[in-house]
Structures are given as C-alpha cells and as structure tokens.
Amino acid sequence: xTRKQKRTLVRIxxxxxxxxxxxxxxxxxxxxxxxxxxxxxxxxxIIGYDILLKxxxxxxxxxxxxxxxxxxxxxxxxxxxxxxxxxxAVMLFYQIGELFQSCAVGKSRRNISALMDIRPDxxxxxRDGEIISVDPDEVxxxxxxxxxxxxxxxxxxxxxxxxxxxxxxxxxxxxIPKDVExxxxxxSGCINMTGLIKIRTTKEFGESTASKILELVENSxxxxxxxxxxxxxxxxxxxxxxxxxxxxxxxxxxxxMTITGRSPEWGKWVMxxxxxxxxxxxxxxxxxxxxxxxxxxxxxxxNGILIKGSNYIETLSKTKYVLFDKTGTxxxxxxxxxxxxxxxxxxxxxxxxxxxxxxxxxxxxxxxxRGAYGMSIDETRVSGVKETAGQGVTALVDGCEAAVGNEKLxxxxxxxxxxxxxxxxxxHVAVGGEYAGHILVxxxxxxxxxxxxxxxxxxxxxxxxxxxxxxxxTAKAVAEQIGxxxxxxxxxxxxxxxxxxxxxxxxxxxxxxxxxxDGLNDAPVISLADVGIAMGALGxxxxxxxxxxxxxxxxxxxxxxxxxxxxxxxxxxxxNIIFAIGVKLVCLAMGALGxxxxxxxxxADVGVMIIAVLNSIRALHA
Amino acid sequence: MKKxxxxxxxxxxxxxKMESAANSIDGIKNASVNFMALKMNVEFEENAxxxxxxxxxxxxxRKVEPDCEIYI
Numbered sequence: 001x002t003r004k005q006k007r008t009l010v011r012i013x014x015x016x017x018x019x020x021x022x023x024x025x026x027x028x029x030x031x032x033x034x035x036x037x038x039x040x041x042x043x044x045x046i047i048g049y050d051i052l053l054k055x056x057x058x059x060x061x062x063x064x065x066x067x068x069x070x071x072x073x074x075x076x077x078x079x080x081x082x083x084x085x086x087x088x089a090v091m092l093f094y095q096i097g098e099l100f101q102s103c104a105v106g107k108s109r110r111n112i113s114a115l116m117d118i119r120p121d122x123x124x125x126x127r128d129g130e131i132i133s134v135d136p137d138e139v140x141x142x143x144x145x146x147x148x149x150x151x152x153x154x155x156x157x158x159x160x161x162x163x164x165x166x167x168x169x170x171x172x173x174x175x176i177p178k179d180v181e182x183x184x185x186x187x188s189g190c191i192n193m194t195g196l197i198k199i200r201t202t203k204e205f206g207e208s209t210a211s212k213i214l215e216l217v218e219n220s221x222x223x224x225x226x227x228x229x230x231x232x233x234x235x236x237x238x239x240x241x242x243x244x245x246x247x248x249x250x251x252x253x254x255x256x257m258t259i260t261g262r263s264p265e266w267g268k269w270v271m272x273x274x275x276x277x278x279x280x281x282x283x284x285x286x287x288x289x290x291x292x293x294x295x296x297x298x299x300x301x302x303n304g305i306l307i308k309g310s311n312y313i314e315t316l317s318k319t320k321y322v323l324f325d326k327t328g329t330x331x332x333x334x335x336x337x338x339x340x341x342x343x344x345x346x347x348x349x350x351x352x353x354x355x356x357x358x359x360x361x362x363x364x365x366x367x368x369x370r371g372a373y374g375m376s377i378d379e380t381r382v383s384g385v386k387e388t389a390g391q392g393v394t395a396l397v398d399g400c401e402a403a404v405g406n407e408k409l410x411x412x413x414x415x416x417x418x419x420x421x422x423x424x425x426x427x428h429v430a431v432g433g434e435y436a437g438h439i440l441v442x443x444x445x446x447x448x449x450x451x452x453x454x455x456x457x458x459x460x461x462x463x464x465x466x467x468x469x470x471x472x473x474t475a476k477a478v479a480e481q482i483g484x485x486x487x488x489x490x491x492x493x494x495x496x497x498x499x500x501x502x503x504x505x506x507x508x509x510x511x512x513x514x515x516x517x518d519g520l521n522d523a524p525v526i527s528l529a530d531v532g533i534a535m536g537a538l539g540x541x542x543x544x545x546x547x548x549x550x551x552x553x554x555x556x557x558x559x560x561x562x563x564x565x566x567x568x569x570x571x572x573x574x575x576n577i578i579f580a581i582g583v584k585l586v587c588l589a590m591g592a593l594g595x596x597x598x599x600x601x602x603x604a605d606v607g608v609m610i611i612a613v614l615n616s617i618r619a620l621h622a
Numbered sequence: 623m624k625k626x627x628x629x630x631x632x633x634x635x636x637x638x639k640m641e642s643a644a645n646s647i648d649g650i651k652n653a654s655v656n657f658m659a660l661k662m663n664v665e666f667e668e669n670a671x672x673x674x675x676x677x678x679x680x681x682x683x684r685k686v687e688p689d690c691e692i693y694i
Contacts, residue, residue, distance in 0.1 A: 054688065061685045066635070102632065109658060219626075219656075219663060232638055287634040294658035 015047035040084035097606025120154035162197035173304030223309025242280035288612035296569035316566035326468035337372035343437025423477035452556035630691035
C-alpha cells in the first residue's frame with residue numbers, strides 16, 4: 001500500500017469505529033437530536049472531508065457531475081433529511097470501495113509490469129581495469145559491456161568474448177535456453193544464465209529490443225478500442241442524465257402529487273433522488289474496461305505476443321479469415337532432408353555417402369545433408385572430389401566411386417535413376433556406377449503448423465489461406481500437409497496484395513482478416529490486412545515496426561493463442577459492460593420505486609465496481 | 623515531436639479528464655493518457671515551446687483534477 005492508501009485505511013477504521021459508537025449510543029441513550037447530529041458529524045467529516053473539498057473545488061472549476069459531486073450532494077441531502085448514520089455509512093463504503101479499487105489497480109499494474117520486467121537498470125563497462133555500473137543510456141554504440149551470469153543483457157549487440165546460455169523467456173514467452181558464443185548476435189532483455197560474456201553493442205539503449213518492446217506496450221493505450229470510446233461517451237451522457245432524472249424525482253413528482261391533491265411526501269422523494277445519485281457513478285465501467293484491455297495486452301506480452309493497441313484486440317476477436325505466407329511462417333525456412341526414396345542401400349549409408357562426397361561444398365543443400373548425417377565428417381575417407389557446375393559432385397568415398405547430384409549427373413555416370421514424386425529438391429546418389437536412391441531436401445513444415453491451423457478453426461476462423469511465391473507442386477504439398485483451405489502459388493509480391501484485397505471485399509461486415517507473415521517481405525500486405533501479424537520478430541525492428549501484432553518467436557500456435565486471448569478479453573469487456581449497466585439500471589428502477597434504499601445504492605456503486613475490477617484482472621492470465 | 627511523461631492520478635475517469643484537458647491546450651497536436659501505465663504521451667505541434675506548453679497542460683489538468691501530478 002502507498003502512503004495515501006494507508007492514510008485512507010486509518011480514516012476508514014477510525015470512522016467505522018466512531019460510526020458504530022454513534023449507532024450504539026443513539027439506541028441506548030436516546031440522545032436529543034442535536035447531540036446525536038453533532039456526534040454523527042464527526043465520523044462523516046473524518047471520512048468525507050476530502051470528497052467534500054474536491055466536490056467544492058470541482059464546482060468552482062466548472063467540473064460538476066463527477067463522482068465527488070454526486071457523493072457530496074447525496075450525503076449532504078441525507079443529513080438535511082436527518083439520516084445522519086446513512087450519510088456517514090454511504091461515505092464510509094464509498095471510501096472503502098475507492099481504497100479497494102486503488103489497491104486492485106495498483107496490484108494489476110505491478111503484475112503487468114512484472115510480466116514486462118525486461119527493462120535493464122544498468123550496464124557494466126570496464127574503465128581503467130575496473131568494472132563499473134553505468135546508466136545504459138550513456139553507453140555508446142560500439143562500446144564493450146560486460147554481462148555476468150544472472151544479469152539481464154541491457155543493450156543489443158554481438159558477443160565479443162565468452163560463451164553462455166541465454167534465457168529468452170521475457171521476450172518470447174518460451175523458456176527454451178539458447179546457447180550463444182563469440183560472434184553471435186544477442187538481444188537486450190534476455191537473461192544471461194551461465195557464463196560471463198562481453199558484448200560489443202550495436203545499438204543505443206533506446207533503440208534496443210527491450211526498450212522498443214516496452215515502448216510499444218506502454219503506448220498501446222493510444223490506440224483505443226471502440227468499446228473504450230463507447231464507455232467514455234456513455235459516461236459523458238449517463239451521469240448528467242441520471243442527475244436530471246434525480247432532480248425530476250425530487251421536484252416534479254412531489255409537485256405533481258400536490259397538483260393532483262395528494263400529500264407531496266417531499267422527504268420520501270428527495271431520499272429516492274439521493275439514492276439515484278449514489279447509484280449513478282459510472283466508475284465501474286470507466287475503470288474496468290481499460291483495465292481489461294491493459295491486462296489482456298500484459299498477459300499476451302508475457303506469452304511473447306505484443307499487441308499494439310486495444311483496438312487490435314477488438315478486431316482480432318472477430319477474425320474469420322487468416323491469410324499467411326508459407327516460408328518462415330508455416331515452414332522453417334531452412335532446407336532439411338525430408339526423405340530418402342528408392343534406396344537400394346541402407347538409408348543411413350546413403351546419407352553418409354552423400355554427406356562425405358559433399359563435405360567440401362558450401363551449398364545450402366549440401367549443408368542440410370551434412371546436418372542429416374549428424375556426425376563429424378572424417379575427411380580422410382574422401383578423395384578425388386570433382387565438382388561439376390549444375391550437376392553435382394563425384395568423389396571417392398572409402399575407395400568407392402560416389403556420384404551425388406541431379407538427373408544430368410546420373411545420366412553422365414550411367415546410373416538408372418528414378419524421378420522423385422515429392423516436393424522439394426531431389427539429390428540422386430549413385431555408388432560405384434549403380435543407382436543407390438535419392439534424398440529429398442525440402443523446406444520442412446514446422447511441427448506445430450498442422451495443430452496451429454486446426455486450433456485456428458477451433459477459434460472460429462472460417463478460412464485459412466496460404467499465399468506463396470513457390471511453385472505449385474511444393475505449395476500444394478505443404479498446404480495439404482498443414483490443412484490449409486486454399487492455396488495460391490507462384491505469387492509475386494503484387495499478387496499477394498491483390499488476393500488480400502479480394503478477400504477483404506469478400507468478408508462480411510464485422511468480420512476481420514488477419515495476415516501472418518515474417519514482416520520483412522510482406523510489409524504491404526501486413527499493413528493492408530485488418531490485423532497484420534509479424535512472426536519471428538525477435539531481432540527484426542522492421543517487423544516490429546510494420547505489424548499490429550508481433551509474435552516474438554516463430555511458433556504458429558501463437559496465432560490462435562492471440563485470437564483466443566483477444567476473445568477472452570472481449571468477453572470480459574462485454575460481461576463488465578452488461579453487468580455494470582444492468583445492475584445500475586435495475587437499482588435505479590428499484591430506487592425510483594422506493595424498493596432499493598441507500599444500502600442497495602452503495603452496492604450498485606462500490607460492489608459492482610469491485611466485481612468488475614476483479615473480473616478484468618482475469619484477462620491477465622491468458 | 624513526441625514526448626512521454628510520468629503522471630500520478632487516482633482514477634481512470636480522472637485520467638480521461640486529464641486527456642481531454644491536455645488536448646485542449648494550444649501547441650498540443652495529440653495527447654493521450656495511459657492510466658494503467660501512468661504515462662502521458664504528448665505529441666507537440668511544430669515550433670511549440672515544450673516547457674511552456676507542458677506548464678499550461680499541468681495547470682489545466684490541476685483544474686479538472688486537483689490531485690493529479692505530471693512529472694515534467
């Protein structure tokens with residue numbers, strides 16, 4: 001609790017004690033009215049002096065109709081009508097509610113900032129042989145900083161000395177440790193887990209990943225959602241409307257009664273009007289809706305999903321179309337051996353021959369074959385390597401003639417090759433002039449891709465569409481493997497824009513189209529879509545800049561997760577709007593009919609607010 | 623030019639009031655208050671005297687919400 005909150009707590013306890021004493025003495029001693037009034041005024045002033053003061057200042061500054069004004073009018077009215085204890089109690093419960101709200105908001109604020117606790121406080125640099133800690137803002141580009149085990153990396157850079165394991169959980173939401181060594185690029189916000197490393201900085205602190213991300217989250221409030229704007233507008237009309245209704249209740253009804261010849265019962269109607277005022281405060285809505293969005297954005301952030309504004313949460317929750325790029329989004333974007341076919345010798349043997357023969361090559365496909373082999377290459381087993389451009393490699397492996405390459409090479413060595421039906425690049429292997437089989441190298445689909453698309457369907461997405469620049473064979477194979485509804489292949493960047501426009505026209509009102517890409521080549525489409533999601537954005541400023549939603553790592557499951565988070569968030573928002581407005585309207589009606597008294601009014605105001613705030617905080621746990 | 627200020631305010635409604643108060647000041651292109659982050663992000667008009675403008679903003683905000691604070 002802050003000092004202010006503690007002071008309020010003391011005032012609440014004191015006023016509650018005094019009020020209880022008042023109630024007891026009133027009943028036991030049957031004091032005269034004047035004495036009783038004086039007695040009750042003490043707790044009332046203790047608990048309500050600041051409200052009265054604020055209300056007075058509000059009127060002076062032309063700010064009527066705020067909650068202080070409402071509370072002041074309601075309680076002073078009650079005192080004039082002789083309801084001293086009610087007036088004190090209303091003030092007391094109002095303050096309890098305010099204190100609770102302030103604590104709840106403070107707590108969720110701390111929770112959210114703890115989730116986003118990636119801002120490093122200091123950087124270590126070496127000066128005159130001594131390690132000193134400085135403000136990271138002062139570190140210039142190209143300086144060497146030292147990060148000990150357990151510390152956060154303050155500034156983006158390249159490791160100049162040392163090896164370590166990094167925990168990237170704060171940035172990506174995944175706590176998979178990442179091994180780094182000299183020459184590797186590292187991002188601020190990661191925690192150095194094991195060894196001491198020295199980093200040559202490549203960016204200023206303000207331009208580093210951690211600062212950028214925090215800036216993004218903190219500025220997310222700028223883009224307000226329709227629900228938030230609705231609430232602001234609602235509050236603007238609602239409070240005055242209730243005040244005038246209260247006035248009508250207090251004046252017009254008794255006047256009407258007098259005219260029609262009945263007893264006006266002024267006291268009764270004024271009391272009902274005052275009850276109206278207590279109910280009318282729009283706090284529950286005004287606080288809980290932005291709190292829900294903020295908690296949603298914070299909760300998503302903890303999962304490595306950065307949402308740039310509450311308007312995107314709103315749009316994301318209506319997602320019906322998901323368009324995505326293939327390479328890097330649903331596939332890993334790196335070549336891997338995806339199969340060995342028509343092999344006459346053992347699969348492992350085949351890969352071993354190919355890996356050894358290609359041991360000297362730097363071609364990505366050779367690398368992927370060596371990767372599939374997995375063991376270190378014993379180069380003494382290879383001799384007489386001959387590379388033929390556009391065909392492949394021939395070499396002596398363990399004294400055997402091995403040819404590794406395409407169809408042309410096979411024809412040259414006289415091997416009877418079999419064509420491959422799979423999508424990707426085929427590498428044929430012949431050993432000793434005999435065809436031994438072929439290796440299929442392709443960009444492999446991410447493990448999670450199939451589940452990711454299924455989850456999207458579960459989350460209510462009607463159509464998943466894959467856009468790719470690749471040829472038909474590869475595109476269709478991948479689309480089938482991951483279960484995409486439609487696929488467009490051999491696209492130029494312009495075509496992607498045209499197709500996205502077509503789908504934008506096709507969708508109905510109130511539906512949203514999401515595009516997911518790597519954020520580099522897809523920037524025009526990302527900005528064209530209702531919500532553009534950039535994936536694998538860690539370390540890519542361009543992607544972070546371009547997209548509305550940024551996935552820090554490249555897990556496609558995060559797409560459906562972000563839609564789910566937005567849905568949950570919006571559900572809570574609607575729950576709060578309906579609940580708060582509903583309870584208030586019911587209480588207003590009951591207040592007008594005289595069924596609800598001051599105590600019910602206090603619940604309608606403070607109780608509803610507390611429940612709405614508690615409900616909002618649920619959005620934090622996505 | 624854009625600048626971000628730390629603020630102190632008690633309730634969300636008051637934050638909304640501060641926002642509209644700040645937006646009514648000359649020299650401010652757009653101001654937005656993030657109640658949850660307790661930040662006021664201000665975009666100034668070109669050639670605006672930032673210090674003088676922010677003084678005005680604080681004055682106006684104090685008028686609508688006496689309890690508020692902007693750390694200029």
